[in-house]
C-alpha cells in the first residue's frame with residue numbers, strides 16, 4: 001500500500017510498477033464522502049463491464065453496500081485515452097456518478 005496526499009505527493013510505502021492512483025485522486029477530490037476505494041477486477045464485475053452494462057441490484061447483500069445499480073461508465077474517448085488514461089478514467093467515473101439521481105447515490 002502506498003500513501004499519497006490528494007495531490008499525489010508524499011508517497012510512503014513501496015511503489016509497484018503497476019501502481020495507479022490518479023483516477024482515485026479524482027474521485028477523492030470530487031466526492032467528500034469517500035472514505036476509501038477498493039479497486040478490483042473481479043471476474044464477475046469485469047464480465048458486466050465488458051458487456052457495457054451496470055450491475056443491477058438483485059438482493060439485500062448488494063443493497064447493503066450501495067443504493068441501486070452499480071453503474072458502468074461510457075467508453076473512454078480516444079482523446080482521453082491518449083492524453084492521460086488514469087485521469088480520464090477518474091473523470092469518466094465522476095461524470096457517471098454525478099449524472100445519477102442523488103437519492104440513489106450515497107456518495
Ligand SMILES: [Zn+2]
Nearest residue numbers: 020039040041
Ligand atoms: Zn482497474
